[in-house]
Structures are given as C-alpha cells and as structure tokens.
Amino acid sequence: MNTTHDPLSETLHGWRVTPPPNPNFRQDVWSRIAKQSGVTWPTYLRTHMAAWSMAAVVVVGAAGFTGGALAKSQARADREAIVVTYLVDLDPRVQALLKP
Amino acid sequence: MKYLLGTAAVIALLAVCTGFVGYRMNCDPALHAVVAKGDTMEWLHTDFHLTDAQLSEVRRLHESYAGTCEEHCRMIQEATRARKALELAHGDKAALEAATSKIQGLRTICEGSIAAHVRKVAALMSPEDGRRYLALVLPKIANFDHTAAPDLRLSHSN
Numbered sequence: 023m024n025t026t027h028d029p030l031s032e033t034l035h036g037w038r039v040t041p042p043p044n045p046n047f048r049q050d051v052w053s054r055i056a057k058q059s060g061v062t063w064p065t066y067l068r069t070h071m072a073a074w075s076m077a078a079v080v081v082v083g084a085a086g087f088t089g090g091a092l093a094k095s096q097a098r099a100d101r102e103a104i105v106v107t108y109l110v111d112l113d114p115r116v117q118a119l120l121k122p
Numbered sequence: 123m124k125y126l127l128g129t130a131a132v133i134a135l136l137a138v139c140t141g142f143v144g145y146r147m148n149c150d151p152a153l154h155a156v157v158a159k160g161d162t163m164e165w166l167h168t169d170f171h172l173t174d175a176q177l178s179e180v181r182r183l184h185e186s187y188a189g190t191c192e193e194h195c196r197m198i199q200e201a202t203r204a205r206k207a208l209e210l211a212h213g214d215k216a217a218l219e220a221a222t223s224k225i226q227g228l229r230t231i232c233e234g235s236i237a238a239h240v241r242k243v244a245a246l247m248s249p250e251d252g253r254r255y256l257a258l259v260l261p262k263i264a265n266f267d268h269t270a271a272p273d274l275r276l277s278h279s280n
Contacts, residue, residue: 090144
C-alpha cells in the first residue's frame with residue numbers, strides 16, 4: 023500500500039471555490055432563453071444561407087434530372103416496344119416463325 | 123429544430139415539383155398513347171412527324187412490300203420444313219448443310235430486302251427523322267434472332 027503523502031491530492035482536497043454571488047443570474051438565463059425563441063425563420067435562413075442554398079441546388083437539380091431521365095427512359099421503352107410490333111408486321115423472318 | 127425541418131420540407135416540396143416538371147417536359151404522351159394502342163402507322167405519323175401525304179406514301183410502300191414479305195416468308199418456311207424433313211429422315215450431312223445454307227441464304231436476301239424497304243420509308247421522312255427511324259429499325263433487323271419469336275408481350279405492354 024502506498025503511504026506517501028501526495029501534496030497535490032491534499033491541495034485539491036482542501037480546495038474550495040466560492041464564486042461571487044450574481045444577483046442577476048436567473049434573470050440572465052431567462053433573457054437568453056427569450057432571445058433564442060425570438061429567432062424568426064428568415065433570420066434562421068439568413069444565418070444558414072450558404073448551407074441551405076447548396077442543399078437546395080443539389081436536391082432540386084437532382085430531382086429535375088431524375089424526372090427528365092425517367093421520362094426519357096419511358097419514351098425509349100415505348101419506342102423499343104412499338105418497333106418490335108412494327109417489325110413483326112414487316113419482317114418475313116418473323117412471319118415465318120409466327121405462322122404455323 | 124422546427125426551422126430546420128421546415129426548410130428541409132420546403133426544399134423537398136420544391137424538388138418534387140421540379141422532378142414533376144422535368145418529367146412533363148421530357149415525356150411524350152402522344153407516343154405513349156400510340157404504343158398502348160399498338161398502332162404502328164400512327165406511331166410513324168406522330169413520332170416521325172409525317173404529313174398526311176407522307177403517311178399515305180409510307181402506307182403505299184408497306185402495302186407494295188407486303189407481297190415481297192409474303193413470298194420471302196413462304197420460301198423460308200418451305201426451306202425450314204425441308205430441312206426438318208431431312209433431319210427426321212436422318213439425311214446425309216451434306217444435304218443437311220445444304221438445306222441450312224439455303225435457309226441462311228434466304229434470310230440474308232430477306233434482310234437485304236427489308237433493309238432496302240425501310241431505307242425507302244426513311245427517304246420519305248425529313249433527314250433528321252429518317253436518320254432516327256433507321257437508327258431504331260436497322261439494328262433490330264440486323265440483330266434478328268431467328269431461333270425465337272419476338273417478345274409479343276413487349277409490343278403491347280403499358
């Protein structure tokens with residue numbers, strides 16, 4: 023067992039903090055809370071303008087691109103389907119396969 | 123927190139609207155309608171911007187080609203039947219090869235004939251539409267799989 027006296031431990035043991043009393047403490051806390059709740063949406067947006075602008079450009083751009091790509095893909099599939107129908111009528115090799 | 127969620131919701135709504143606009147701007151309802159009907163002449167009319175006169179000329183070309191198509195079809199079927207008969211009779215290898223070669227030759231003639239026909243049809247369209255039409259049709263003619271019938275479900279889907 024270690025029986026040596028550690029001066030730092032003794033000092034810490036005897037240490038007492040006695041902050042000066044702040045008579046406005048409660049009032050200051052409520053004042054800060056009121057200030058926080060007073061932030062409006064435009065103020066919030068102005069504060070975070072850069073981040074939200076970036077997010078909006080990326081998300082809206084991606085959505086527009088996806089919508090366009092979806093429509094183009096559907097048109098491509100439609101054309102593929104109708105070309106098959108067209109060639110069934112036109113191609114004797116297809117007719118030879120289909121006719122009994 | 124409520125402003126964060128609110129802003130995210132507004133952006134999401136904006137994204138949905140933009141996606142919808144992007145879709146509407148690029149979609150082709152007329153094409154989708156003719157595909158749903160399976161009307162190939164109407165497809166040529168709308169998708170390749172044919173005038174009524176051009177469409178009549180395309181119809182006339184198709185009708186005149188129908189006889190050739192019928193004849194080629196009959197010849198391919200006859201040659202196929204002859205080869206099958208040889209297979210069943212366990213005919214000699216040389217005769218079987220000759221029969222297979224005949225079918226292949228007929229298919230090649232047929233492919234050339236149909237390609238020439240679609241080129242005539244393309245010539246009736248505007249240069250841009252003609253190129254687009256040939257880019258759609260010619261690869262399908264060249265890549266025709268003679269071992270299986272085309273997927274007919276595909277032609278009437280949607």
